[in-house]
Each structure stands twice: as C-alpha cells, then as structure tokens.
Amino acid sequence: MTRQKKIFLDESEMPKQWYNLAPDLPSPLNPPLGPDGNPVGPEMLAPVFPMNLIEQEVSQERWIDIPEGIREILVQWRPSPLIRAYELEEALGTPAKIYYKNEGVSPAGSHKPNTAVAQAWYNKEFGIKKLTTETGAGQWGSALSYACAQIGGIECKVFMVRVSFDQKPFRKMMMETWGGKCIASPSTETQAGRDILAQFPDTPGSLGIAISEAVEAAVTDPTGGTRYSLGSVLNHVMLHQTIIGLEAKKQLAKVGIKNPDVVIGCCGGGSNFAGLSFPFMYDKIHGADIQIIGAEPFSCPTLTKAPFIYDNGDVAQMTPLLAMNSLGHNFVPAPIHAGGLRYHGMAPLVSAALRDGLMDAVAVHQSECFEAGLLFSKTEGIIPAPETTHAIAATIREAKKAKEEGKEKTILFNFSGHGLMDLVGYNKYLGGELHDYEYPESEIAANLKKLEGYPLPK
Numbered sequence: 001m002t003r004q005k006k007i008f009l010d011e012s013e014m015p016k017q018w019y020n021l022a023p024d025l026p027s028p029l030n031p032p033l034g035p036d037g038n039p040v041g042p043e044m045l046a047p048v049f050p051m052n053l054i055e056q057e058v059s060q061e062r063w064i065d066i067p068e069g070i071r072e073i074l075v076q077w078r079p080s081p082l083i084r085a086y087e088l089e090e091a092l093g094t095p096a097k098i099y100y101k102n103e104g105v106s107p108a109g110s111h112k113p114n115t116a117v118a119q120a121w122y123n124k125e126f127g128i129k130k131l132t133t134e135t136g137a138g139q140w141g142s143a144l145s146y147a148c149a150q151i152g153g154i155e156c157k158v159f160m161v162r163v164s165f166d167q168k169p170f171r172k173m174m175m176e177t178w179g180g181k182c183i184a185s186p187s188t189e190t191q192a193g194r195d196i197l198a199q200f201p202d203t204p205g206s207l208g209i210a211i212s213e214a215v216e217a218a219v220t221d222p223t224g225g226t227r228y229s230l231g232s233v234l235n236h237v238m239l240h241q242t243i244i245g246l247e248a249k250k251q252l253a254k255v256g257i258k259n260p261d262v263v264i265g266c267c268g269g270g271s272n273f274a275g276l277s278f279p280f281m282y283d284k285i286h287g288a289d290i291q292i293i294g295a296e297p298f299s300c301p302t303l304t305k306a307p308f309i310y311d312n313g314d315v316a317q318m319t320p321l322l323a324m325n326s327l328g329h330n331f332v333p334a335p336i337h338a339g340g341l342r343y344h345g346m347a348p349l350v351s352a353a354l355r356d357g358l359m360d361a362v363a364v365h366q367s368e369c370f371e372a373g374l375l376f377s378k379t380e381g382i383i384p385a386p387e388t389t390h391a392i393a394a395t396i397r398e399a400k401k402a403k404e405e406g407k408e409k410t411i412l413f414n415f416s417g418h419g420l421m422d423l424v425g426y427n428k429y430l431g432g433e434l435h436d437y438e439y440p441e442s443e444i445a446a447n448l449k450k451l452e453g454y455p456l457p458k
C-alpha cells in the first residue's frame with residue numbers, strides 16, 4: 001500500500017495561536033449597534049458575556065494565543081485528521097484531489113467543541129458559574145455540555161429548538177450524560193418563550209427564538225453568575241474555529257500542497273466555514289489564487305438571497321444589531337433536517353468576506369445533499385451530518401466541474417460533523433418522505449419590510 005489516506009499532526013504540532021481575520025479585511029467591520037443606533041460598547045455586553053471574551057470579540061490583533069488550559073482539553077481529539085477522499089474521487093471519476101478535515105472525531109461529533117471548550121474556559125476564568133445557550137440540531141448544546149463537564153464547576157442549560165428536540169432525542173441524552181440540562185424552545189420558562197407560545201402554540205421553534213430565551217435566562221439571573229454562550233455567528237467563535245484551517249495548512253504542506261484551489265464549508269451561522277477558510281482567506285488577501293465557497297440550503301438562503309443589513313440576532317430583539325446577511329429576525333425556517341443551517345443571519349465576519357469578494361456562495365436542495373451524504377457514506381465510510389452534506393454536495397459539484405475541465409484541482413472541505421445522531425433524516429430520505437423547499441422571495445421581502453428604518457451598514 002503506497003498511497004497515504006490520512007495525514008496526522010503530532011500533538012506538539014497543534015497550533016498555539018488562533019487567527020483573527022478582522023484586521024485583514026479589505027474594509028473594516030461595522031460595529032454592533034444598540035437600539036438607539038449607536039455603537040455598543042464592551043460594557044453594554046457585560047451582562048451577556050464575560051469581559052475576556054468581549055475583548056476577543058472586538059480584538060484587532062491578528063494572532064491570539066490559545067491558553068494552555070484550553071490546549072490541554074483540545075488534545076482529547078485534536079489535531080483532527082486530514083483525509084484524502086480517494087474512494088469518493090474514484091466514484092466520481094474526477095481528476096480532482098479531494099481532502100477533508102474530519103471534525104466529526106470530537107467527543108460531541110462536530111467542530112463545535114473547538115469554541116465550546118474555549119468559551120467555558122474563559123467564563124470559568126471570569127468566575128461564571130452557569131452558562132445558558134440555544135441549540136438547533138443539538139450539536140452545539142451537546143458540545144457546550146461536554147465542555148462544561150471538562151472545565152468543571154460550570155452548569156450548562158440548553159434551549160433546544162422544538163422541532164429538533166422532537167426529531168433528535170439522543171442529542172438531549174448526550175447533553176444530560178455530560179451533566180447539562182436541555183429543554184424544548186419555545187418554553188414557558190422565559191417571557192420570550194411564553195409570548196411566542198401565546199401567539200403560535202404549534203410553532204416548530206427557531207434558533208432566533210431559542211437565542212432570545214437563552215439570553216433572557218442569563219441576564220435575569222439575580223446572582224449575576226450566569227452568562228450566555230453562542231455557538232456560532234460572533235467574531236470570537238470564528239476565531240476559536242480557525243484552529244481547523246491552521247491545522248489543515250500544516251497537513252497539506254506535509255503532502256507538498258501549498259494552497260488548495262478550492263476551499264468549501266457549509267454555512268449555518270458561519271463558524272465551521274470560517275474555521276477552515278479564514279486562514280486560507282489570509283493567503284487569498286495576500287495574492288493566492290484560492291476559490292472559497294460557502295454552501296447553504298435553498299430553504300435558508302442567507303448568503304445567496306439575503307441582503308447585507310443591520311438586524312437583530314434573535315426574535316425578541318434582545319441582541320444588539322449586527323451587520324450581516326439576514327433573512328430578517330422573524331424568519332421561521334421550514335423544518336429541514338439540517339437543523340444547524342436554519343439561522344436567519346450569517347456571521348458578520350463571513351458576511352463582510354462575501355461583501356469584499358473574498359468568497360462565493362452556493363445554495364443546495366436537501367435531496368442533492370442527502371444524495372451526496374449517501375455517496376460519501378458508501379465510498380468514504382463515514383455517515384455525515386445533514387449540515388455537512390451541504391459541503392459534500394458543493395464539493396461533488398466542483399469535482400465534476402474539474403472533470404469537465406480536465407483539471408487536477410485540489411479541493412479541501414470541512415467535514416463538520418458525523419450524522420450518527422441524524423439517522424431519522426436519512427431514514428426519511430430513503431423512504432421518499434423528504435421534499436425540496438425553496439424559501440420564497442416574497443417571504444424574505446415581507447420579513448425585511450419589518451426592518452424598515454434600521455440603520456444600514458457600509
């Protein structure tokens with residue numbers, strides 16, 4: 001056997017710093033704004049996040065050290081392997097070389113623990129005793145429950161979007177195994193939840209609603225010992241995920257590849273995409289010829305159809321206004337199986353990268369995604385999460401293009417998570433029960449009409 005399937009790094013080669021894209025963006029980031037339209041200062045975010053994470057959120061430092069206490073936990077699964085998808089390449093008959101970074105090897109099964117461990121660590125350093133959060137597919141809630149267990153001394157409470165809570169009972173069990181508490185959102189525990197339930201008793205829930213509940217639960221704790229934790233979207237989350245791309249660069253260098261031709265990630269709030277692609281965006285900004293593609297569902301077309309605007313991160317408008325691509329904070333998505341891709345907004349850093357022409361975006365229907373997931377499972381062996389199948393579908397499109405063009409391109413994608421907790425989705429697809437759904441332009445326009453009068457970003 002001469003060919004090398006997996007490229008490993010030694011634990012000592014795990015990156016010691018994260019990469020922050022913010023200082024390298026061609027045009028500056030727009031600041032978060034308060035309800036009065038003025039920029040939100042760090043002190044205004046203090047009831048929601050600990051100050052050490054707020055400092056990272058607004059940092060203009062290009063490189064930020066990863067504390068030893070975080071690195072000691074990350075080595076439970078990091079550095080993650082970079083894998084050459086030979087079997088998939090053969091099935092497609094493509095001259096392209098396809099590599100994927102397998103983030104599914106983490107204890108929670110996705111990239112999410114990269115930031116969960118960091119956030120739990122910084123909160124503990126700051127003296128916080130309890131974290132609240134939301135979760136869509138359950139990946140983030142389980143990642144944070146795992147991280148709180150590893151860090152120790154921090155409780156974790158998760159508001160899980162109702163439709164996923166019903167579809168994915170095993171995720172709740174994982175959270176509880178690690179000591180977290182998981183309830184369906186909207187719930188009767190918060191004012192935001194009660195208001196939504198009064199209006200829409202049968203709502204499937206949404207990430208926007210669950211965020212409102214989790215933020216409310218944090219800021220109304222009279223002891224002051226609770227903070228909120230977000231699994232995507234924010235700058236510090238993108239930062240923590242860049243360990244993925246930084247490792248991938250070292251791994252590609254080991255097989256003589258300086259830069260891939262194409263880098264692909266699926267996009268929900270933007271964090272796994274950013275984590276893999278931002279270190280390559282740095283090279284692109286400095287002249288490298290790399291195509292960077294974000295893949296999203298047609299049913300939640302934040303990058304491909306939504307405008308770049310100021311909008312709230314949640315339904316109850318508790319968060320500041322963020323400059324991002326947004327379908328409108330009232331967006332309630334169709335219950336597609338890629339629960340983690342059903343968020344109305346996109347990370348401000350990813351939205352800015354799109355605005356600045358550093359990346360492209362494609363939309364994919366869930367049938368194409370499940371088809372891609374099945375092909376990947378049969379060839380490479382690992383069953384991908386429904387979210388991850390969007391990146392695989394986009395990769396397959398690029399590999400077929402390389403075949404048509406006769407080009408031996410290197411394609412790198414982020415295998416953001418395994419799908420062993422998502423088999424209900426596969427079962428429905430195999431039973432012919434899943435349908436494609438495209439979010440109508442008229443609905444987007446109706447949502448955005450409610451934002452008239454909001455300030456506009458640059």
Ligand SMILES: Cc1ncc(COP(=O)(O)O)c(C=O)c1O
Pocket residue numbers: 110111136137138139140231232233266267268269270271272273339340341385387388416417418
């Ligand atoms: C496996 C997996 N991939 C991707 C995502 C999308 O999130 P993000 O865009 O922040 O990476 C999620 C979110 O839950 C997920 O669980």
